[in-house]
Amino acid sequence: MDVRKKLSERFAGVEGGLFSNVTKADVGDGFSAMGKDKVTLMGWADPFYPDPSIPEHIKQVMIEEIQNGFPSHYIMPSGSLALRERVAKKLKQKNHLDVDPKRNILITPGSDSGLFYAMAVLLDQGDEVLVPDPSYPNNFLDPKLLGATAVSVPLAHDDGYSLDIEAFQAALTSRTKAVVLTHPNNPTTTVFRKENLEVLAEFVIKNDLMLVVDQAFEDSVFDDIEFITPASLPGMWERTITVFSISKGMGLSGFRVGYIAACDQIMDAMYGAAVNVLGASNTLAQLGAIAAFDAPDFIDPYIQSFDYRRKKAFEIFGSVPGVKIEMPESGFYCWVDVSGLGDSTDVMNYLVQEAKVAVNDGKNYGKQGNGHLRIIHGCLGSDEEAVLTMRRMADALVKYPKRNGE
């Protein structure tokens, strides 16, 4: 028998996923193998990876909790109420969302499953979802896995990758159900501006759509750009499911703790099926997350480090002939246009060989990602090593062999 024929149509043909350059059914071991080859990983969106990076006060709480022996037990699928209370406080202060922790917050085992779940409760077979391009790969694949269709909407490249409402309008059909936004955008680092988001909100409301927003990178926004949470815009609370994470901003990726904010009616369904789709979130990590929210200042030096590194990245890659880079607006990565050198997959593979550094091919982030690389400058514990590694890449790129016929 050919088991492949037994797979759901939604999953048939799925392979790889997280990175394009993997062996089938072997996601990640490709990267493990690179590790053995002394390749530095700058394609792994995990602050300071692989160096130690748990703040002392969080360590202490977690060690105490292990010693007291409780974390072998479940916390309810909706999440620790104590953690939801901390999250509610943060949502009010940072996101201008005033919500009831008992009704409007769901703790998720990371924001990836949270993002999937947010789309799952909205999408029916045949629905269409408008996805800015480039953006996070899951925005394109998740709708397909749910029997819906992701419709790519090109961002306005010449206008700093802002949302092009005319392009949204052009992609709209009677089947359009929702817009999915990564904000700040990954991989472009774009922080969508207030006026841009207001026009998007108007489009969503006028066309009776829903909005899913992934705000995983909201904590590292630079140059005093105003950060707006779309759910806080007039008329948008009931239309928006917002997905958050402690992986990026707090640098606690391995904890797998995310959270979702949405209105009561959406949460009725999300709480009700949480044990089905998500199970529950890790108990000890939730207790650690409470400690993180109680004393969140530990992230200040992280942001300073990312700020320093982005400026260095801009300087280092900007100096390579044929390479274009804009100053990153957010996050701990940069989006580099290498189309002047050649095909981005070729350039990525060249960097593994010549500079012993692995980065992400822009092709994973949508059609508009072609010709680009995403380089995570936030990897590695020391700024110095991160900068040296970027210099090593730049030195290799300067020597990038000319294409045939050039």
Next chain:
Amino acid sequence: MDVRKKLSERFAGVEGGLFSNVTKADVGDGFSAMGKDKVTLMGWADPFYPDPSIPEHIKQVMIEEIQNGFPSHYIMPSGSLALRERVAKKLKQKNHLDVDPKRNILITPGSDSGLFYAMAVLLDQGDEVLVPDPSYPNNFLDPKLLGATAVSVPLAHDDGYSLDIEAFQAALTSRTKAVVLTHPNNPTTTVFRKENLEVLAEFVIKNDLMLVVDQAFEDSVFDDIEFITPASLPGMWERTITVFSISKGMGLSGFRVGYIAACDQIMDAMYGAAVNVLGASNTLAQLGAIAAFDAPDFIDPYIQSFDYRRKKAFEIFGSVPGVKIEMPESGFYCWVDVSGLGDSTDVMNYLVQEAKVAVNDGKNYGKQGNGHLRIIHGCLGSDEEAVLTMRRMADALVKYPKRNGE
């Protein structure tokens, strides 16, 4: 606007979920409130809850890992290779499955999301799934959440809740895609016998179906009943996705670590979309799970305790007039027929009021669950307290008020 109209048809109407007796959008806080009311929880399938229960050798490994500072980082969505290697060894020894840890094992954040994912990769809109009744509630709801239909197949109650292949045959249609089995069965504790599973396998193969098996309770099987992993039966490896957990057998529910075993072709899709549907599993918990698999003898006294308690449960509840109970074959709960007393929801609520104990209404486990309660005798750290709590329930049940007209 009525946001409810924006929800996916699959999720519309979902509420509650884990337990029937909850406030909308408030799953679990009902139980928290009970805790404040000094109600003992015997409806929470979490060994020794809420008492401390992490083995010392696992504590030590986890504390060391926290101190070294790595667990803030991700492990690949397919899971720690070191853990998959331990799991492969266990699958060979216990389940007679000889698999490649790099290709046939996926670590999941608990077995609930694993079970959902196993169904997701198989089911298309309109497919039908045959689900033995009674069984785990997710077996019924998960297919609906995926746009498919769960078709209830009554178990042979007079034959110890074994699989009734005639009933399966009667439920078969041209849309039947798969059978979902919880084995040992939850809530009936039934360990399906080899000859019974062989007939099921024959049915699956003959009708070109797939099989999803949830083996969360495989570690506690009593009375030397032979435990058979259906995937190990001839012709079944490629037709079976098997879902496992360290929550029940190892008593590490709060770790949220499960695993799935399946053939290469299925794993191509499961690895490829793991980051979408599951995200990744908690890093520290995977490191703790490695320690658990390295020295798994700590579960021996757990099994002895569950064995002692099931016998006590059988004796205690069996002595109540109007209550029927069979000796549990597996797990750390019992399945009690209270239909001689009255409606099971009424009896459940009565126990909260009169005995200050919360248990599960059998109605959550399928149509055949009506008139039953699931009582988790494996809660509470001390056997003595567990037995005293069951006696308190029995004393209350003896005084259960006669119905009108009796």
